[in-house]
Amino acid sequence: MIKDITIGQYFPGNSFVHELDARIKILISFLFIITLFFIDSFVPYLFVLGFILLVVKVSDVPIKFIVKGLKPLMYIIVFTFFINVFLTPGTVLFQFGFLKVTEEGLYQAIFMALRLVFLVAGTSILTLTTSPISLTDGIEKLLSPFRKIGVPAHELAMMMTIALRFIPTLLEETDKIMKAQMARGADFESGNIINRGKALVPLLVPLFINAFRRAEELAIAMEARCYRGGDNRTRLNELKIDKKDIVTLVLVIGFFGIIIAMRYI
Amino acid sequence: MNIKLEKLSYIYNPETPFEKKALDEIDIEIDKNEFIGVIGHTGSGKSTFVQHLNGLIKPTSGKLTIDGKDITDKETKLTEVRQKVGLVFQYPEYQLFEETIYKDIAFGPENLKLDKDEVHRRVKKSMGLVGLDFEKMKDRSPFELSGGQKRRVAIAGVLAMEPKVLVLDEPTAGLDPSGRDEILEQIDRLYKEGNITIILVSHSMEDVAKLAGRVVVFSGGKIMFDGETREAFKHSKKLEELNLGVPQITKFMQKLKEKNIPVRDDVLTVEEAKIEVLKYLRGKAND
Numbered sequence: 001m002i003k004d005i006t007i008g009q010y011f012p013g014n015s016f017v018h019e020l021d022a023r024i025k026i027l028i029s030f031l032f033i034i035t036l037f038f039i040d041s042f043v044p045y046l047f048v049l050g051f052i053l054l055v056v057k058v059s060d061v062p063i064k065f066i067v068k069g070l071k072p073l074m075y076i077i078v079f080t081f082f083i084n085v086f087l088t089p090g091t092v093l094f095q096f097g098f099l100k101v102t103e104e105g106l107y108q109a110i111f112m113a114l115r116l117v118f119l120v121a122g123t124s125i126l127t128l129t130t131s132p133i134s135l136t137d138g139i140e141k142l143l144s145p146f147r148k149i150g151v152p153a154h155e156l157a158m159m160m161t162i163a164l165r166f167i168p169t170l171l172e173e174t175d176k177i178m179k180a181q182m183a184r185g186a187d188f189e190s191g192n193i194i195n196r197g198k199a200l201v202p203l204l205v206p207l208f209i210n211a212f213r214r215a216e217e218l219a220i221a222m223e224a225r226c227y228r229g230g231d232n233r234t235r236l237n238e239l240k241i242d243k244k245d246i247v248t249l250v251l252v253i254g255f256f257g258i259i260i261a262m263r264y265i
Numbered sequence: 266m267n268i269k270l271e272k273l274s275y276i277y278n279p280e281t282p283f284e285k286k287a288l289d290e291i292d293i294e295i296d297k298n299e300f301i302g303v304i305g306h307t308g309s310g311k312s313t314f315v316q317h318l319n320g321l322i323k324p325t326s327g328k329l330t331i332d333g334k335d336i337t338d339k340e341t342k343l344t345e346v347r348q349k350v351g352l353v354f355q356y357p358e359y360q361l362f363e364e365t366i367y368k369d370i371a372f373g374p375e376n377l378k379l380d381k382d383e384v385h386r387r388v389k390k391s392m393g394l395v396g397l398d399f400e401k402m403k404d405r406s407p408f409e410l411s412g413g414q415k416r417r418v419a420i421a422g423v424l425a426m427e428p429k430v431l432v433l434d435e436p437t438a439g440l441d442p443s444g445r446d447e448i449l450e451q452i453d454r455l456y457k458e459g460n461i462t463i464i465l466v467s468h469s470m471e472d473v474a475k476l477a478g479r480v481v482v483f484s485g486g487k488i489m490f491d492g493e494t495r496e497a498f499k500h501s502k503k504l505e506e507l508n509l510g511v512p513q514i515t516k517f518m519q520k521l522k523e524k525n526i527p528v529r530d531d532v533l534t535v536e537e538a539k540i541e542v543l544k545y546l547r548g549k550a551n552d
Contacts, residue, residue, distance in 0.1 A: 011282065012282060013282075038373070062281070064280075065281070142266040150429070173359075176354065177317065177359070177360050180322045180352075180354045180357065180360040181360060181372075182321060182347065183319060183321065183347055183351065183354070183375050183423065184345060184347075184372055184373035184376060184422055184423060184426065185347060185348065185372075185376030185377055185426065186372075186376055187376070201362065202360075202362045202372065203364035204360065206359055206360050206362050207358075208406070210359055251372075
């Protein structure tokens with residue numbers, strides 16, 4: 001159950017998508033999000049779906065993996081779906097007691113749910129095809145022009161690397177503590193909300209304690225190796241943008257441009 | 266209490282690039298009142314094996330029955346199984362969460378919905394079993410203890426479930442020698458007091474040799490050997506091929522024998538070796 005969470009997971013491979021420069025992929029993801037929010041009808045969604053399917057195909061990441069990544073977000077998606085269905089004013093289609101389902105609400109609900117699904121699916125491709133190291137290198141490089149105005153680019157990037165790096169560790173640990181408490185008769189899967197909430201205490205307390213301990217150990221280990229932040233640090237693998245990166249970026253920008261343009265035609 | 270595994274396999278992350286076959290068609294039967302040592306290299310499948318024993322993970326294929334009940338059957342109550350088979354994980358001290366030692370140990374019995382007096386009796390008894398002074402320790406926070414003491418609290422937490430089978434996954438990892446000896450002694454005493462099956466997972470040949478009557482050797486997800494401890498360490502060549510080796514004292518005696526000194530080569534402890542060597546020396550003096 002806990003293993004289903006694939007946020008931030010890296011799916012090793014050497015496809016065209018994997019080989020793209022991390023900065024290009026971050027930029028594309030960013031533009032993808034912006035484009036998604038420009039869309040106001042269903043037809044452009046078909047283009048977005050086509051785009052996602054194409055990228056997934058090229059990246060050799062099994063589609064099952066993307067779907068699995070959506071699972072933990074299902075609750076949020078379903079929740080927003082129902083909020084939209086019931087709370088949008090308009091022409092009433094049918095009514096259960098005080099709950100009204102309107103035509104506009106249904107439209108809005110499907111529209112928003114699809115937007116969320118595309119948002120998560122599209123952006124998860126970024127982390128699935130980019131190793132955490134190149135991902136943060138990319139972020140650092142992209143943010144470095146802002147250092148002049150005081151943005152701590154390196155520190156932010158480092159924080160993100162560490163956060164991403166520890167997601168699987170924490171998940172593994174959650175799984176382990178859960179099993180240990182289940183071995184002592186704890187039940188995480190039944191009962192009402194209050195009981196379930198209470199059942200989480202034996203899980204969360206050790207998890208937090210361990211997380212703090214780990215953070216301290218990591219800080220000491222970094223200091224012991226004279227870590228001093230961003231200035232004058234060199235790196236083993238420099239990011240390089242070549243022709244195929246530029247071509248991809250131009251093509252994608254063109255494609256997104258068309259999608260955005262559809263709104264105004 | 267009888268645990269039976271038939272052709273049991275387990276695969277982690279099936280159908281992904283992280284796919285890993287952890288157990289490969291394991292057959293084993295565990296009976297009442299045994300002391301079994303499980304040894305094997307890191308990644309040999311021993312931890313996966315022990316997690317099956319109380320239904321924390323379910324086999325990818327194959328069958329696992331506990332007292333005749335199939336664990337994959339929906340009818341089987343896993344809570345009952347987990348009460349019968351207690352599992353102490355590696356580094357169990359990281360699962361402590363309560364404010365006081367008493368409350369933490371009481372967590373298991375309370376989950377079994379026992380009444381207050383019974384919970385109290387069990388907490389007291391399990392603290393005694395692991396050598397923690399009840400009156401002095403019960404109201405202290407488990408987080409202010411030393412590593413070895415924390416571990417004993419965690420083990421007591423499992424003992425308070427009063428399991429018929431106690432599985433310990435490397436209970437001595439990361440402890441200093443005296444902490445290690447104490448925990449092993451307590452496990453041994455628990456076994457000798459009777460009516461419990463103990464399964465001890467360990468890297469240390471010495472520990473297994475000293476305590477276990479039966480040894481199961483894991484390698485690459487398969488059981489390479491399953492039998493009496495003495496028998497197991499006779500195959501020192503084979504064990505060394507698996508990077509496991511035998512207890513140093515056993516090895517020492519085997520070396521003596523190779524030098525044509527007539528001693529037994531299946532001793533397991535220093536005590537036994539002492540008797541053997543003395544016997545030999547006396548025999549020589551009499552010649």
